[in-house]
Amino acid sequence: MALFHRIINLVKxxxxxxxxKTPYTLSIGDIVDISLSSYTVAGKMFFPQRREAFFTLKDGSSIKYLRVTKREKLDLALYKAIDGRLEDINxxxxxxxxxxxxxxxxDxxxxTAHSSGDTPFSSSDERYLWDFQSDNWKLLRIEWQSGQMMLYEGDDVLPMDVRIIQS
Incomplete structure (x- = not known):
């Protein structure tokens, strides 16, 4: 009988x-440790033409956003939503x-962005993005879709500061 199992294992x-998992391939329900804080991935917006994913992260009542851009290497940034508005997106x-x-x-x-889970914009309509950076490396991001605007402020994150725990 043992010989039969050996033959099956050779053919199998x-x-x-x-x-x-990498930060770019996160999915809803995964747990991510970023700079010693743990977050659950609650939503994902994927921008295929930019090779960019924008994740909604929750830690209790706190909500943050992780931008992962796939270029020569992964470019990561952690954002929080801020209050503000602009008069005209044009x-x-x-x-x-x-x-x-x-x-x-x-930039x-x-x-078009594809959304799933809890995201600031739920549909996949045309979306406008503006990315800003200050001289002291602070980041600002503006998103607009169908009359709704979101502003985010954030910082770059080193890939070694991100640890992924699969769901």
Missing amino acids: KPEPPIEE EIPTTIEMEETLYHME QAVG
């Missing part, structure tokens, strides 16, 4: 290795001053 296909300035910090526009984009 090996199981595929378990793919390790006239976004190239520099914005907030609380004595001057932000300069780095702007228009495209």
